[in-house]
Amino acid sequence: MLIQLDLENAEPIYIQLQQQIIEGIAKKQLNPGESLPSVRSMAADIGINLHTVNKAYQHLKQDGYILIHRQKGVVINPDGVPKADGAYKEKLKANLRPFIADSVCRDLSEEEFIKYCSSIFAEFYNEEGDS
Amino acid sequence: MLIQLDLENAEPIYIQLQQQIIEGIAKKQLNPGESLPSVRSMAADIGINLHTVNKAYQHLKQDGYILIHRQKGVVINPDGVPKADGAYKEKLKANLRPFIADSVCRDLSEEEFIKYCSSIFAEFYNEEGDS
DNA sequence: CATCTGTTATACTATAAATATAACAAGCAT
DNA sequence: ATGCTTGTTATATTTATAGTATAACAGATG
Numbered sequence: 075m076l077i078q079l080d081l082e083n084a085e086p087i088y089i090q091l092q093q094q095i096i097e098g099i100a101k102k103q104l105n106p107g108e109s110l111p112s113v114r115s116m117a118a119d120i121g122i123n124l125h126t127v128n129k130a131y132q133h134l135k136q137d138g139y140i141l142i143h144r145q146k147g148v149v150i151n152p153d154g155v156p157k158a159d160g161a162y163k164e165k166l167k168a169n170l171r172p173f174i175a176d177s178v179c180r181d182l183s184e185e186e187f188i189k190y191c192s193s194i195f196a197e198f199y200n201e202e203g204d205s
Numbered sequence: 206m207l208i209q210l211d212l213e214n215a216e217p218i219y220i221q222l223q224q225q226i227i228e229g230i231a232k233k234q235l236n237p238g239e240s241l242p243s244v245r246s247m248a249a250d251i252g253i254n255l256h257t258v259n260k261a262y263q264h265l266k267q268d269g270y271i272l273i274h275r276q277k278g279v280v281i282n283p284d285g286v287p288k289a290d291g292a293y294k295e296k297l298k299a300n301l302r303p304f305i306a307d308s309v310c311r312d313l314s315e316e317e318f319i320k321y322c323s324s325i326f327a328e329f330y331n332e333e334g335d336s
Numbered sequence: 337c338a339t340c341t342g343t344t345a346t347a348c349t350a351t352a353a354a355t356a357t358a359a360c361a362a363g364c365a366t
Numbered sequence: 367a368t369g370c371t372t373g374t375t376a377t378a379t380t381t382a383t384a385g386t387a388t389a390a391c392a393g394a395t396g
Contacts, residue, residue: 086384093303100309112341123386128342139310145341145394158311166304166313167321172224173300174325178231179270180289182297184326188319190298194305195315217353243372254355259373276363276372337396344391352383360375366368 075103077120087122091130099139099150100198110140110148206234208251218253222261230270230281231329241271241279 077094079087098104110116113131117124131148134140138156142148158166177187208225210218229235241247244262248255262279265271269287273279289297308318 088384093306096303096310097306100306113343114341125387126385129384131342142342144343144392147341155310155312158308158313162311163313163321166308166318167325169304170322171325171328172227173297174322175224175228175231175329177289177297178326178329179227179286180293181286182289182294184323187297187326188322190294191301191305191319191322192315194298194302195309195318197302198306198309219353245371245373256356257354260353262373273373274363275361275374278372339394339396341394342392345389346387348385348387350384350386353381355380356378358376361373363372364370366370 077116079120079122088126088130088133091120091127092133095130095134096139097198099155101201104150106150106154107152108150110150112147208247210251210253219257219261219264222251222258223264226261226265227270228329230286232332235281237281237285238283239281241281243278 075095075098077091079090079094081087083090095104095110104110110131111119113124113127117127131140131142135142138151140148141151174187206226206229208222210221210225212218214221226235226241235241241262242250244255244258248258262271262273266273269282271279272282305318
């Protein structure tokens with residue numbers, strides 16, 4: 075799987091890595107049970123430090139995306155990702171609010187906003203299994 | 206206008222303040238031409254440092270939300286907020302992508318996601334002018 | 337036994353966030 | 367003219383996070 079990082083971006087590297095892996099799972103380029111590179115080889119591949127990779131992995135583990143076996147390595151959660159619960163949905167809404175407030179101020183209509191959301195959903199539903 | 210800050214939140218204070226003001230504008234509790242408290246009185250009101258308020262104001266100015274006159278003080282942009290342009294829309298889509306990828310993984314449907322967006326839009330359209 | 341795994345520990349640098357003072361310059365009211 | 371308020375600028379300090387650099391440990395596996 076191809077990992078794209080933007081070192082100039084203000085977003086921390088380990089967050090970007092986290093998001094790239096989540097996108098990979100969403101697009102089904104990464105499937106349940108599949109292995110991820112070890113912290114060391116992933117770090118070497120993308121040219122960052124081992125600890126930065128580990129930080130991303132620990133967060134993904136915390137969120138139920140992956141399992142980490144002490145010696146076997148890292149695998150995408152075979153049981154799939156935990157489904158969105160109430161707390162998750164509340165946090166999601168809280169996260170979306172600033173973007174929507176901003177859009178309202180800038181006269182970007184609800185229709186257009188939702189059109190963008192739909193187009194992003196389509197990205198994930200259509201690119202299933204592609205490289 | 207009531208400003209609500211959560212000092213425990215990881216979100217920087219100046220960002221929270223910025224968002225609160227933007228929400229105020231979206232809800233039309235704050236209208237074009239209206240004055241905002243000086244950096245000093247705002248800082249005293251909400252119990253933070255003058256520079257933290259100034260940082261929020263500078264960002265709002267940069268984004269076209271407010272005008273700052275050297276001695277007259279701070280006012281909501283009388284001409285209204287600049288409308289969303291192409292660059293803004295691209296950035297918005299890039300910002301939404303991680304949330305949507307996450308939702309897809311967690312089996313949260315496009316319909317439900319959009320329902321949340323609509324409910325937030327409704328918050329702003331319905332509470333116009335309320336305290 | 338050597339090698340690979342995640343893990344832990346320590347140290348260092350760089351940056352951002354927030355605060356604390358202090359001072360400056362321009363307008364305005366009395 | 368004298369204060370007062372305005373945003374602005376400058377300096378300094380503290381705290382926390384991000385990222386890197388090494389090193390070592392513990393448990394499997396070949």
